[in-house]
Amino acid sequence: MELRHLRYFVAVAEELHFTRAAERLHMGQPPLSMQIRALEEELGVQLFERSQRRVRLTEAGQGFLLRARAILADTAAAAEEARRRARGELGQLRIGFTSSLPYTSTLPDLLYAYRQRYPEVELQLTESFTNEQLAALDKGTLDVGLVRYVGGPLPMGVSVREIGRDPLRLVLNAAHPLADQPALRFAELTGEPFITFPPGVGTGLPAILERLCRRAGFEPRIVQTAREATTQIGLVAAGLGLALLPAPLECVRIPRVRYLPIAEEEDAYFSLSVAVRRSGCGPAAQGFLELLDEVGVARGGNGLLL
Incomplete structure (x- = not known):
């Protein structure tokens, strides 16, 4: 049994007329009649009662119609689901x-x-x-x-x-002597204590901090590490040191913290x-x-x- 046999059967069952069903299926009436008889022979049951005046479903045909419709609906749904998955919609x-x-x-x-x-x-x-x-x-x-x-x-x-690229910001305690500057150069930060991420956590910020400090002529003095940027900001508020973080974190507003741009540092960004x-x-x-x-x-x- 093939799906086309189910489609043929459903068309005849709904039309209860072989000629109209054949027109609906865009095929000839004799081949349709042959396919329905072949289906009945395969099933071993009579699906339709035929006479010169009318066609009607047998009790077996009525039950088979419910199953055939469900199978065709499931098949159509499976095909549509496959197409939608291929389009990235599921x-x-x-x-x-x-x-x-x-x-x-x-x-x-x-x-x-x-x-x-x-x-x-x-x-x-x-x-x-x-x-x-x-x-x-x-x-x-x-x-x-x-x-x-x-x-x-x-x-x-x-x-x-x-x-995209985020500019970087230096995060300072508000009491720091440089906290009121509009922007800072790294050369002004020689000897300052820094807070950054621990080695090996998978962020490139410690390497950027090291590069910017070395270009300014000094090695960064790391006094504290923390895995979370918000923790680093809190440690800055506590006066433990400075941090280098992406500009979007400026939205984290904690008392005694200032976020300052880096002056004349075109490559002071985080990709x-x-x-x-x-x-x-x-x-x-x-x-x-x-x-x-x-x-x-x-x-x-x-x-x-x-």
């Missing part, structure tokens, strides 16, 4: 993001736009450091990563593309990049990347400007 999308993104409008705006366009895709969001996202992408447990990549080796199976698997993206991830580029164009420039 399925699951696993997105990683770094901890600073929720402090900007970028992540909420992007997720909102994606949810509006693809409301039936299940989103699985994971906040993690860049190196953790890259490893998850390489293992296939993440589909897209929004990472802070500052260079260096990548897993073989992962590619990264920059989509935002999108990371994906080199082997290719699934339909849901591809839809996310296309939307990400649309958002970037809408905001101007060549990517997301945070």
